[in-house]
Amino acid sequence: TQLLEQSPQFLSIQEGENLTVYCNSSSVFSSLQWYRQEPGEGPVLLVTVVTGGEVKKLKRLTFQFGDARKDSSLHITAAQPGDTGLYLCAGGETSGSRLTFGEGTQLTVNP
Amino acid sequence: DAGITQSPRHKVTETGTPVTLRCHQTENHRYMYWYRQDPGHGLRLIHYSYGVKDTDKGEVSDGYSVSRSKTEDFLLTLESATSSQTSVYFCATWTVNEQFFGPGTRLTVL
Numbered sequence: 001t002q003l004l005e006q007s008p009q010f011l012s013i014q015e016g017e018n019l020t021v022y023c024n025s026s027s028v029f030s031s032l033q034w035y036r037q038e039p040g041e042g043p044v045l046l047v048t049v050v051t052g053g054e055v056k057k058l059k060r061l062t063f064q065f066g067d068a069r070k071d072s073s074l075h076i077t078a079a080q081p082g083d084t085g086l087y088l089c090a091g092g093e094t095s096g097s098r099l100t101f102g103e104g105t106q107l108t109v110n111p
Numbered sequence: 112d113a114g115i116t117q118s119p120r121h122k123v124t125e126t127g128t129p130v131t132l133r134c135h136q137t138e139n140h141r142y143m144y145w146y147r148q149d150p151g152h153g154l155r156l157i158h159y160s161y162g163v164k165d166t167d168k169g170e171v172s173d174g175y176s177v178s179r180s181k182t183e184d185f186l187l188t189l190e191s192a193t194s195s196q197t198s199v200y201f202c203a204t205w206t207v208n209e210q211f212f213g214p215g216t217r218l219t220v221l
């Protein structure tokens with residue numbers, strides 16, 4: 001069974017601060033995805049990384065896939081209250097049709 | 112948005128009763144999934160389907176069954192609900208490296 005561990009589980013910061021969320025596994029994944037979930041809704045895809053060492057930027061969010069494709073990080077610069085939510089990483093197998101999800105990081109950005 | 116709806120959105124039931132949750136999609140996606148979400152566990156796969164009448168078990172399939180008689184509908188059945196099945200259930204579809212999720216069903220088993 002492939003497992004993904006996210007850290008920290010909870011993070012509460014002030015508006016304007018930077019933060020990093022980590023997603024680690026002992027298994028190699030073909031792809032790594034990050035989703036964001038708001039209360040009462042389903043997760044929504046933020047990004048997919050597929051190449052070891054790949055870095056993708058989405059406005060103030062920077063995603064990195066580890067060289068060995070076992071880990072990933074999400075860095076948010078100058079966090080805003082609108083970034084509040086549950087961030088989930090998910091590792092994909094070769095076909096990409098089946099995902100293994102981490103436990104999630106609950107981020108709260110206080111104004 | 113993949114046009115995924117789930118029904119009911121909320122349900123309270125008693126231990127031992129059968130429960131069926133419905134997922135409906137309008138995008139003609141081949142793959143569909145049922146997950147449960149619990150604090151500290153993230154999303155765990157219950158069952159998935161890779162086509163009409165083609166289904167397979169996920170990591171937490173005990174106590175659950177599924178059926179898919181049409182591309183657009185994927186049903187999850189709890190044959191005899193238990194309190195450990197109290198959870199939020201999400202349906203999802205997959206296409207081109209992305210899963211699209213429904214709004215979820217909150218199920219409480221008393």
